[in-house]
Amino acid sequence: MTPTAKAFLLHGGLVLALVAGHFILPEYHQGNLARIMALAVYAMGYNVLFGYSGLLSLGHAMFFSAGMYGMGLSVQHLGFGAGPAFVCGILAGVVLATAVGVLALRTTGVAFMIVTLMFSQAVFLTILYFTPWTRGDEGFVIQPVDRMLFGIDLSDATYRYFAALVLFAIVMLATSRLIQAPFGRVLIAIRENEERTRMLGYDVYRHKLGAVILSGTISAVSGAAYGLLFGYVGASFASVQYSILPLLWVLLGGAGTIVGPFLGTLFMFYLIDLTSSITTAYMLLAGAALVLLTLFAPEGLAGSFRRRLAPWLP
Amino acid sequence: MTTNDKKDLLATRRDILKGAAAGAGALAATSALPGFVRYAQAQSSEPIKIGFQVHRTGIGAAYGRWYDRVTTAAAKLINDGGGINGRPVEIIAEDDGTDPKRGAEVVEKFASQHKCDIAYGTLFSHVVMGSAPRAGELKIPYFVVSEGHHVASGALNRYTLQPGICDVKSQVKSMAPFVTQNLGKKVTMIFPDYAFGHDHRDFFSAAVEANGGQIIEKIAIPPTETSFTRYFPKIPRETEVIYHVMVGPAVLTFVKEMGEFYGPNKPQIFGFIDSLEAVDLNSPGLEFLDGTYFWEGMPRYAQADQTPYDKFYRDHVGVDGNGASTADAKDVSTYAHMFGCWETLFVIKAGMEAAGYQGTGDRTKLIEAVEAMTDMAQSNEHPQGAKRFNGKTHQVFGPQYISKVEGGKLVVQHQTSIEDGLYDDEVDYTTQAL
Numbered sequence: 005m006t007p008t009a010k011a012f013l014l015h016g017g018l019v020l021a022l023v024a025g026h027f028i029l030p031e032y033h034q035g036n037l038a039r040i041m042a043l044a045v046y047a048m049g050y051n052v053l054f055g056y057s058g059l060l061s062l063g064h065a066m067f068f069s070a071g072m073y074g075m076g077l078s079v080q081h082l083g084f085g086a087g088p089a090f091v092c093g094i095l096a097g098v099v100l101a102t103a104v105g106v107l108a109l110r111t112t113g114v115a116f117m118i119v120t121l122m123f124s125q126a127v128f129l130t131i132l133y134f135t136p137w138t139r140g141d142e143g144f145v146i147q148p149v150d151r152m153l154f155g156i157d158l159s160d161a162t163y164r165y166f167a168a169l170v171l172f173a174i175v176m177l178a179t180s181r182l183i184q185a186p187f188g189r190v191l192i193a194i195r196e197n198e199e200r201t202r203m204l205g206y207d208v209y210r211h212k213l214g215a216v217i218l219s220g221t222i223s224a225v226s227g228a229a230y231g232l233l234f235g236y237v238g239a240s241f242a243s244v245q246y247s248i249l250p251l252l253w254v255l256l257g258g259a260g261t262i263v264g265p266f267l268g269t270l271f272m273f274y275l276i277d278l279t280s281s282i283t284t285a286y287m288l289l290a291g292a293a294l295v296l297l298t299l300f301a302p303e304g305l306a307g308s309f310r311r312r313l314a315p316w317l318p
Numbered sequence: 319m320t321t322n323d324k325k326d327l328l329a330t331r332r333d334i335l336k337g338a339a340a341g342a343g344a345l346a347a348t349s350a351l352p353g354f355v356r357y358a359q360a361q362s363s364e365p366i367k368i369g370f371q372v373h374r375t376g377i378g379a380a381y382g383r384w385y386d387r388v389t390t391a392a393a394k395l396i397n398d399g400g401g402i403n404g405r406p407v408e409i410i411a412e413d414d415g416t417d418p419k420r421g422a423e424v425v426e427k428f429a430s431q432h433k434c435d436i437a438y439g440t441l442f443s444h445v446v447m448g449s450a451p452r453a454g455e456l457k458i459p460y461f462v463v464s465e466g467h468h469v470a471s472g473a474l475n476r477y478t479l480q481p482g483i484c485d486v487k488s489q490v491k492s493m494a495p496f497v498t499q500n501l502g503k504k505v506t507m508i509f510p511d512y513a514f515g516h517d518h519r520d521f522f523s524a525a526v527e528a529n530g531g532q533i534i535e536k537i538a539i540p541p542t543e544t545s546f547t548r549y550f551p552k553i554p555r556e557t558e559v560i561y562h563v564m565v566g567p568a569v570l571t572f573v574k575e576m577g578e579f580y581g582p583n584k585p586q587i588f589g590f591i592d593s594l595e596a597v598d599l600n601s602p603g604l605e606f607l608d609g610t611y612f613w614e615g616m617p618r619y620a621q622a623d624q625t626p627y628d629k630f631y632r633d634h635v636g637v638d639g640n641g642a643s644t645a646d647a648k649d650v651s652t653y654a655h656m657f658g659c660w661e662t663l664f665v666i667k668a669g670m671e672a673a674g675y676q677g678t679g680d681r682t683k684l685i686e687a688v689e690a691m692t693d694m695a696q697s698n699e700h701p702q703g704a705k706r707f708n709g710k711t712h713q714v715f716g717p718q719y720i721s722k723v724e725g726g727k728l729v730v731q732h733q734t735s736i737e738d739g740l741y742d743d744e745v746d747y748t749t750q751a752l
Contacts, residue, residue, distance in 0.1 A: 032430035039423070132541065135516050141541075142443045142466070142513035143418065145451050145473055159455050235451030238418050238444055277423070280413050284374045 007316035011262070014317070015180060018263060019173045026165050036277070038165045040269050041172040042230045043249075047257070047265030048175050049222030050250035055259035056183055057215040058195030062117045062247050063124030064223050066104070069242035070096040071224025073131065073138065076237030079150045081137065086153040090228050097224020098217065100127075105216030109209060121247065128242040143238025151232055164233050171229055172266070175222060180262050180318060182218070191215050195260075223250075256297060258304030262318050267305045365408035366401070366670070368393075368663075369428025369437040369458075371449065376416025378442045380596040384652045385439060385463065385659050386411065391635045392663040402670045410434055418448020425449045429456040435678055438662060440464055441655065443514065450474040457752075459681055459688075461666060463658035465489070465615070467517055470713035472745025476752060479688055479712040481705075482662030483615065483655065486514075487521045488739035492718045493588075493613055494525030496732050501586040501611065502558025503531040508549070509563045511538035518563045518590070539564065546572050550579040563590040570603055577606025587611065591618070591721075591728075595652040598642075600726045607723045611731070614719040615654035616702045619727045627701035631660060640727070657702045664699035665691070665707075665714075682752040689748055706736050710746040715739050 005013075025037055046068055053059045074096025078084040084092065108119045132140045148159040156163045182188040190211050193201040202208045231237045240246070249272070250265075257268025275293055279286035301308040310317035370389055373382030393409050401407055410432050414421040421440065428434040429452075436459040440446050443466035450468075453460035454475035462469065462480050467487045469480040497505065505526055509515030515538065523533045534554050539546065546568075553560065564572045573593075577584075587610035599607065618641030620628065631637075635656075636644045643649035665688065673680055673687035689709035696704045703717040715736050721728035 030430070032427060035426045035430060036423070129540070129542070132512050135511070135513055139447075140512040140516070142468070143447050145447055148451075148455070159451070161455070234422060235455075236418060236422065236448045238448055240418055240444060240448075276420075277427075280415075284413060286413070287375070 007318075010314070010316050011180070011318045015176060015262065018266070019169070019176075022169050022172070026162070026169075031161070034165055035161065036273060038161075038168040038233065039230075040266070040273050041168040042226060042233055043253070043273075044266040044269040045172055045175045045229065046223050046226035047250045047253040047269050048179050048262075049219050049226060051254045051259065051261075051265045052179060052182070052191075052222065053215050053219035054251065054254055055261070055264070056188065056195060057191045057212060057219075058198075059212065059215065060117050060251070061120040061219075062244075062251070063104075063120030063122070064219075064250050065242050065244065065246035066120075066124040066127035067097050067101055067220040067223035068227035068230075068246060069127060069131065069239075070100040070220075071227030071229075072231040072237050072241055073227075074224065075228035076144065076146060076231050077137065079146055080144060080237075086151055086158065086232055089150075090153070090232060093228025093231070094221060094224055097221045097227070101217045101220025101224070102213075104220065105213045109212050109216065121244070124242070124244065124247050128239065128244075131239045131242055138239065141239045143236060143240070146231060146235045146237060148235070151235060153232070158232055159235060168229070168233060171225070175225070176262060176266075179222075183262075183318060187211065187214065192260075252294070254304075256294070256304055258306030258308070258310070261304070261306040261310060264304050264306035271305065363405065365406045366403075366675075367408050367410055367432060367434040368666070369425070369432060369434035370409050370411040370439045371414050371421060371424050371428070371437055371445070372411050372439055373416040373441060373445070374411075374413035376414075378416035378445075381441050381652045381655065382413075382416075384596070384656045385441065388635050388656045388659040389439065389663065392660045395634055396663065396667055402667050403675060414440070414445055414449075416442050416445060418444045421445035421449040422452045425452045425458065425460065426456065429453075429458040433678070434458070435675075435681070436461060436666065436684070438463075438666065439659065443468055446478070447473070450478045453477050457681060459684055461662050463655070463662050465655065465658070466514075467521075470708075470711040470744060472711075472747075476685065476712075476747040476750040479685070481665040481688060481691070481707050481712075481714045482660070483658030483714065484716050484718070484739060485713055486517050487741060488713075488715055489613060489615075489718055490518060490522040491525045491741060492734035492738035493720060494522060494531070495529050495738070496720050496734070497559060497561070497588055498526060498529040498531035500732075501588060504534050504554075504556055504558045505531055505561050506535040506537065506553050506557040506559070507533055507561045508537045508539065508553075509561075510565060511540050514565065515539075515563060518561075522561060544568050544571065546575050547579065550576060557585050559586045559588055560584075561588050563592060565592050569593045570597070570601065573606060574603035577603070580606075584610075589613070591615070591654045595654060596650050598648065598650050599723065599728065608726070610723055612721050612723070612728060613654075614721050614728060614730075616657045617719050617721060617728065617730050618651070618653040619729070621730050625696070625701070627696055627698050630698045631657065631701035635660070661700050661702060661705070665694075668699075685752060703733075704736065706740075708743065710748055711743050712747050 050064050071093040075089045075093030078089045078092040104123050111119050131138045151158040158164055190206050253268035253272055254265050256271055258264030275290050279289040372386055393407050397406050412424040414424045425437050428437045438461040440462045441464050446462050446464045454477045460478045463483050465483050467485045470485050509518050537549055537552050589612050591612045591614045620639035637651050638644050641651050641653045669684050669688040673683035675684050691707040694700050694705040705714050705716045707714045718734040719730050720732040721730045
């Protein structure tokens, strides 16, 4: 079997397993999986920049919240329906990612991390500054009547699950295709050796800018979807914590792998969910688990799987 | 390192990972158990499960600690008295991290995994806002103890109720007459530049102007600010009253710097005790507050005319006459807010009894029973004062207390009436389908 066929089977199998999950798992875990799939899209967006392009951003919450607020504000103040509002969220992400990319890519390495962090904080404070429109830290609710997409009620548990699954599958397929395409190959080349890629005649800046825009847009898709699926838009999603989380998810799952972001999000979600029921020091337990995982599987779950058993894993 | 060594090491790592996976699986199974456990006894002996969404970590942890104690004390009292409809009450607490995303997940956990009858307990407004949509979708009654205006504003849904604590709009409306009639008519407001502060700015401005006063300056302070000296020169000279509602860890610095700015010649100062909940008034730097006024939801210090209901409540929760834990005098309570947990649990009890509540199938009856409530007398169940519940807006109204700092203690100067805090309905939740 060719590596491509194996990858197709793996990813297709994951999607089928998630479909089956809806019919097999208890209600609580179905709800969790819907969240995890929506957030895994965010992690996949982050992975495009970090895992495949080698650019470490500490400010991706700005893209996630751009999508969320682009969607939410257009519902709240312009009276848009779920479909147009979702498109507004994506456009907000595209515009912000383009602007941030143009400015932040003038830096590299640690400076890039700091610049993205600062931009993200600026977005967070902007949301608080415009509290009369955004309701600041308190946020606002997207009512069920505004969450009807093509006649589908996204506040319904079953529709929400499958909407999250469809989105997850589309983004997984798209990122999988992306890294096989020439553009994606160049991104990987930049990650491995930027100077050599430039010497080979590729326009490194344009490719990196493209990666920032793609990554930011996918993150915005996730933010807009999350707001629509769960009915809440709030500034906490723009805080620094939500910039660190996708980094952790990708590192845990395996940077530069297609399924890694999903596995990392799944692992982290249940780590918090289970340990917080046991002790208030759950972040300590979560931290210890992360240290152990980093020690024994430094390439993340999917990365270790690829190194040891499945070198074909994309 | 030899090849064999590497193999051994790999095997060890695999074993550890397998062990970890097995452990995680066992943990998951344990966690999933509550959803599958079935009581062997008859339905009538099963406990009524109340999911308690508590801020154990995050910015609300100080409030959460005391909300937890009050909830435990109230649940014990209810169980000692025979429970609700002959069934014991079981409090199932989950930490929401004072985070709206986690808050919503916790509500799902109550409804879908723990199979709780209701969810209850949240304080911080953003956690309520993040969680309430899921409560509505899961059709689980969600009793919040938040004092936010979000419930009565109509932003939420019919499954979300606030029957144990007044909202901020009612609080500031009822206090404005005291401020304009006793302290001064020219008011400068200092408030945090986010939703909580903006609610105060908007509601208090309207209330002051309705009472013949005037807001002459509104000073919004960014939430990230750690020093406030540059804001004080913005306070107009003709200011007669400073109204402040600063919250968070920087509040001690705020008060200290305001004291240094004014010295002994300060204007009248009126603040929200939110600024100093869980903080000892005799902390160094707070001497400046002597002679200033505070709103209190419920008087922290036992007053000379203490009601037997307040005494009963303090004794059961474990709070001394200074508002601190009887076990540790330095552990100051969040007295102005936490009574809301006590009163909400007794409203839930009364609602379940009125509805003949037997199980989750009766959730809609419970909502309707609470919506039908109106006046509640001051009692051991309502130690803060008499209440009036508005079934249409799902919001309760009650008295407020205005206290003055005298000798390091808060002494009540004025108690508002229920009528002082009433305002026109902004929503009728009873028109929404259950």
